[in-house]
Amino acid sequence: MTRSATAVRQVRRPRGEPRPEDFTFVTEPLAGPDDGQVLVENIYLSVDPYMRELMDFGGWEKGLGLEGRTLGRVIESKAPALPVGTVVLHRHGWCTHAVLTEADARPITPADGVPLSAYLGILGGTGLTAYVGLTRVARLQPGEDLFISAAAGAVGSATGRIARLLRAGRIVGSAGSAAKVRHLTTHLGYDAAFDYHDGPVRTSLAKAAPDGVDVCFDNVGGDHLAAAIDALRDHGRIAWCGAVAQYNTLDTPPAAPHNLFDIVGKSLRLEGFLVRDHPDAREEFEHFLVPHVQNGTVTTDETVTDGFHTIVDAFLGMLRGENTGKMLVRATPE
Amino acid sequence: MTRSATAVRQVRRPRGEPRPEDFTFVTEPLAGPDDGQVLVENIYLSVDPYMRELMDFGGWEKGLGLEGRTLGRVIESKAPALPVGTVVLHRHGWCTHAVLTEADARPITPADGVPLSAYLGILGGTGLTAYVGLTRVARLQPGEDLFISAAAGAVGSATGRIARLLRAGRIVGSAGSAAKVRHLTTHLGYDAAFDYHDGPVRTSLAKAAPDGVDVCFDNVGGDHLAAAIDALRDHGRIAWCGAVAQYNTLDTPPAAPHNLFDIVGKSLRLEGFLVRDHPDAREEFEHFLVPHVQNGTVTTDETVTDGFHTIVDAFLGMLRGENTGKMLVRATPE
Numbered sequence: 001m002t003r004s005a006t007a008v009r010q011v012r013r014p015r016g017e018p019r020p021e022d023f024t025f026v027t028e029p030l031a032g033p034d035d036g037q038v039l040v041e042n043i044y045l046s047v048d049p050y051m052r053e054l055m056d057f058g059g060w061e062k063g064l065g066l067e068g069r070t071l072g073r074v075i076e077s078k079a080p081a082l083p084v085g086t087v088v089l090h091r092h093g094w095c096t097h098a099v100l101t102e103a104d105a106r107p108i109t110p111a112d113g114v115p116l117s118a119y120l121g122i123l124g125g126t127g128l129t130a131y132v133g134l135t136r137v138a139r140l141q142p143g144e145d146l147f148i149s150a151a152a153g154a155v156g157s158a159t160g161r162i163a164r165l166l167r168a169g170r171i172v173g174s175a176g177s178a179a180k181v182r183h184l185t186t187h188l189g190y191d192a193a194f195d196y197h198d199g200p201v202r203t204s205l206a207k208a209a210p211d212g213v214d215v216c217f218d219n220v221g222g223d224h225l226a227a228a229i230d231a232l233r234d235h236g237r238i239a240w241c242g243a244v245a246q247y248n249t250l251d252t253p254p255a256a257p258h259n260l261f262d263i264v265g266k267s268l269r270l271e272g273f274l275v276r277d278h279p280d281a282r283e284e285f286e287h288f289l290v291p292h293v294q295n296g297t298v299t300t301d302e303t304v305t306d307g308f309h310t311i312v313d314a315f316l317g318m319l320r321g322e323n324t325g326k327m328l329v330r331a332t333p334e
Numbered sequence: 335m336t337r338s339a340t341a342v343r344q345v346r347r348p349r350g351e352p353r354p355e356d357f358t359f360v361t362e363p364l365a366g367p368d369d370g371q372v373l374v375e376n377i378y379l380s381v382d383p384y385m386r387e388l389m390d391f392g393g394w395e396k397g398l399g400l401e402g403r404t405l406g407r408v409i410e411s412k413a414p415a416l417p418v419g420t421v422v423l424h425r426h427g428w429c430t431h432a433v434l435t436e437a438d439a440r441p442i443t444p445a446d447g448v449p450l451s452a453y454l455g456i457l458g459g460t461g462l463t464a465y466v467g468l469t470r471v472a473r474l475q476p477g478e479d480l481f482i483s484a485a486a487g488a489v490g491s492a493t494g495r496i497a498r499l500l501r502a503g504r505i506v507g508s509a510g511s512a513a514k515v516r517h518l519t520t521h522l523g524y525d526a527a528f529d530y531h532d533g534p535v536r537t538s539l540a541k542a543a544p545d546g547v548d549v550c551f552d553n554v555g556g557d558h559l560a561a562a563i564d565a566l567r568d569h570g571r572i573a574w575c576g577a578v579a580q581y582n583t584l585d586t587p588p589a590a591p592h593n594l595f596d597i598v599g600k601s602l603r604l605e606g607f608l609v610r611d612h613p614d615a616r617e618e619f620e621h622f623l624v625p626h627v628q629n630g631t632v633t634t635d636e637t638v639t640d641g642f643h644t645i646v647d648a649f650l651g652m653l654r655g656e657n658t659g660k661m662l663v664r665a666t667p668e
Contacts, residue, residue, distance in 0.1 A: 221595060235611075240598050256590030261555060264574050264606035271605075272598035277569075 003039070005030045007095035008311060010060035017319065018055060023066075023312045032099040038082045040072035040100055045093045045308075045329040046120045047315040048154070049219075066094035069125055071108065071116060082107060089119060096308050096331055114293050116334055118300040121326035122158050123289060129275040130158035131285045133217050133239035134166060137273045142167035144214035147205060147231060149173070149224040151193065152180035154326040155241060157301040159217045160188045165292060168215075172208045174201065174224065176321040183324055188301075202227040217241065226257035232268055240272045301325025308332075337373070339364045341429035342645060344394035351653065352389060357400075357646045366433040372416045374406035374434055379427045379642075379663040380454045381649040382488070383553075400428040403459055405442065405450060416441060423453060430642050430665055448627050450668055452634040455660035456492050457623060463609040464493035465619045467551050467573035468500060471607045476501035478548035481539060481565060483507070483558040485527065486514035488660040489575060491635040493551045494522045499626060502549075506542045508535065508558065510655040517658055522635075536561040551575065560591035566602055574606045635659025642666075 006027045014022050033039045046069045054066075070093035074086045079102045082088065088105035092098040108119050121127065134140045146163050150156045151173025163171055170191045173184045177195060184193035194204040205227045216228035216238045228238055263270060292298040303323035305314045308331040318327040340361045348356050367373045380403040388400075404427035408420040413436045416422065422439035426432040442453050455461065468474045480497050484490045485507025497505055504525045507518045511529060518527035526542040539561045550562035550572045562572055597604060626632040637657035639648045642665040652661040 256592065256594040258590065260590040260594075262606075263604060264608070267606050267608055267611055269603065269605040270597060271601075271603040272596075273601050274598070277601055 003030045003097065004028060005095050005097035006308060007065050009065055010055055012060070014052075014055055018052065018316060020312055020316070022055070025309070030097055030099060033076055033078045035078050037099050037101055038074045038079050038086075038088075038105060039076035040088060040090065040098050040105065041075045042070050042072040042093065042096055042098065042308075042331045043087075043334055044071040044117050044120050045311060045331060046070065046124070046126075047311065047318050047327050047329065048126075049319065051315065052319055067091055068093040069120055070098075071120055072098065074105075087116065089124070094311060111290050111294060114290065115300060117302060117304070117326075117328055117330075118293060120328060121154065121302050122161065122293060122298060122300045123286065125275055126154045126326055127158045127162065127289060128278070128282060128285050129155050129241060130162045130217070131289070132275055132278045132281050133241055133273060134159065134163055134215075136278060136281065137239040137271050138215045138217065138237040140166055140168060140215050143169045145170040145172070145209065145212070147172045147174075147209060147213045147216045147228055148219075149196075149216070149228070150219040150321075151175050151184055151188075151190065152324050153219060153321070154301075154323070155219055156217075157188060157325045160184070160190060161298050161301075162289070163217075164189055165288075165298065170209065170213075172205070172213065174204070174220075180321075180324060196224070200227075202230050205231050212236075215239070226259055229257055229259050229262050229266075229268065232266060234266045235268070236266065237269045238271065240270060302328055304328045304330050306330050337364045337431065338362060339429050339431035340642060341399050343399055344389055346394070348386075348389055352386065352650060354646055354650065356389070359643070364431055364433060367410055367412050369412050371433050371435055372408045372413050372420075372422075372439060373410035374422060374424065374432050374439065375409045376404050376406040376427065376430055376432065376642075376665045377421075377668055378405040378451050378454050379645060379665060380404065380458070380460075381645065381652050381661050381663065382460075383653065385649065386653055401425055402427040403454055404432075405454055406432065408439075421450065423458070428645060445624050445628060448624065449634060451636060451638070451660075451662055451664075452627060454662060455488065455636050456495065456627060456632060456634045457620065459609055460488045460660055461492045461496065461623060462612070462616060462619050463489050463575060464496045464551070465623070466609055466612045466615050467575055467607060468493065468497055468549075470612060470615065471573040471605050472549045472551065472571045474500055474502060474549050477503045479504040479506075479543065479546070481506045481508075481543060481547045481550045481562060482553075483530075483551070483562070484553040484655075485509050485518055485522075485524065486658050487553060487655070488635075488657070489553055490551075491522060491659045494518070494524060495632050495635075496623070497551075498523055499623075499632065504543065504547075506539070506547065508538070508554075514655075514658060530558070534561075536564050539565050546570075549573070560593055563591055563593050563596050563600075563602065566600060568600045569602070570600065571603045572605065574604060636662055638662045638664050640664050 011024050074084050077084050087108045089108050090105045146168045148156050148159050152175040173190050173193045174196045175181050181193045181195050184190040192208040194208050201223045212233045213231050218240050302325045311329045314329050345358050408416050411418050421442045423442050424439045480502045482490050482493050486509040507524050507527045508530045509515050515527045515529050518524040528538040528542050535557045546567045547565050552574050636659045645663045648663050
């Protein structure tokens with residue numbers, strides 16, 4: 001039987017903000033699976049800010065497809081450990097079907113009461129990023145006050161929820177619209193939040209956290225990082241997770257913070273991290289979080305678009321901040 | 335008996351680099367000592383980069399004198415714990431004599447074979463700064479490669495010597511003249527060194543450390559910090575001690591590093607620190623270092639000017655980088 005799969009390819013390097021014309025959909029016959037391989041039909045695909053950065057690294061010039069974390073179901077198997085019907089997590093995304101080896105597919109058995117999509121969100125790399133940043137990088141202590149930038153985004157939402165479980169003190173967040181600000185204070189339990197379009201971030205943060213903060217979980221960089229340096233108390237820590245503000249401008253990065261030298265004067269710690277360096281945190285993380293998801297203390301925050309054909313729009317929308325929580329594409333019903 | 339003391343006062347806030355006219359020498363009668371106090375004649379006075387920063391904070395407008403770490407001898411005592419002849423370390427410097435309470439004077443008993451001036455240098459705040467930065471902030475491990483900026487200065491010299499004792503791998507330093515570069519490689523045991531006037535720091539550092547470094551001990555900021563971010567390997571650490579490059583330009587700080595976002599991409603840690611936050615490190619530090627000073631493994635690096643009247647010139651010369659090692663003023667013979 002000949003099968004075919006549809007995939008998205010990048011066709012050129014974006015200048016600044018990517019556009020639909022930077023991508024193309026390709027449908028091609030799919031070989032395999034061979035012995036030791038499975039054919040997977042993808043269900044949920046994750047689109048994430050870091051993919052914008054990957055678009056600058058020229059993989060497309062070598063004919064490589066885009067990829068990202070994806071949940072799929074085995075529909076044909078020549079690998080005994082992954083029988084037909086197994087749900088697997090893998091990284092060969094941006095396509096409807098993938099042929100994978102056992103090594104590239106991690107079987108997922110959703111815990112009772114946990115929605116499948118959570119394994120790409122609060123229980124996936126997104127949640128693990130938040131957990132590692134708070135516990136291992138910033139080393140947040142109970143009662144400490146926290147500022148989260150891009151707080152309504154995927155990692156930001158997870159960070160706020162997990163910080164509350166870790167018994168953070170006051171939690172303050174920034175977001176890109178009045179609706180998101182309301183979401184933060186109404187649904188995510190933030191003590192204060194502001195729209196970063198409403199004036200200089202340092203002014204808004206000073207108003208939202210007049211007594212300062214101990215920890216900043218920064219997903220933005222640029223003026224958010226400068227504002228965090230201003231707001232941090234002595235011995236404060238910044239877990240620097242990414243810099244959405246910079247992904248579209250790698251050729252001409254925004255001005256670095258004017259107040260960087262306050263890192264010395266206030267004995268601050270600015271630490272970058274990548275979740276892939278902390279695979280050993282996963283077991284502790286799941287042990288900590290799964291019960292909270294099961295009993296409803298934590299819900300999963302996501303924006304889902306339907307149909308594989310929506311993936312480029314979902315990605316571009318996510319970069320423009322149109323999502324609340326994790327941005328996912330549902331390629332086919334569960 | 336009426337005594338008098340000569341002190342230096344700041345008379346205005348410097349614009350950029352301080353000048354001799356920013357200071358004045360004042361001789362005034364000295365009251366006391368009262369019960370619980372001692373009169374101290376100062377022997378060695380330390381002039382340090384951080385004092386430039388203090389000049390911007392307006393103490394002089396309130397009639398406050400300059401001050402800094404100083405070694406003196408008790409010449410009149412109404413404090414039983416500090417009899418006449420005791421050598422004390424205190425912070426009421428920039429004067430020939432000072433009246434001190436017991437709480438403000440720490441008695442020093444120089445270990446056998448250790449020169450008195452070492453207690454302001456390699457065994458003083460300078461050496462402790464180097465030790466804390468390497469062991470507690472950067473957490474340097476044996477075999478790790480290190481870049482030290484302003485390596486011929488007071489803290490830089492001490493950092494190089496202590497790093498060698500901590501069994502650092504390759505040690506690379508920057509300095510401000512060809513003579514200092516020779517001093518680093520010939521006398522201080524650096525594996526490579528460069529004059530930062532000889533071209534872009536990032537280029538010079540890439541040549542001196544072609545395989546990168548694990549740790550940077552930065553005393554400069556600005557382009558040195560950017561070069562360090564470039565040279566650091568994944569998971570590298572920067573102990574950020576001060577920013578000589580910025581002390582004269584606090585009103586218009588230099589551009590922060592263009593490559594700051596690499597802190598995320600390379601999972602770097604940039605951590606500022608002040609030695610005053612680590613008083614508990616002193617005992618461990620002395621236990622570690624005194625034997626090395628006694629047996630000559632470590633010598634104290636200093637530039638000494640003679641006579642209290644030289645203190646302003648010594649300070650200004652230190653800011654211009656005219657010293658090698660710790661800059662001290664000998665107000666009176668030991």
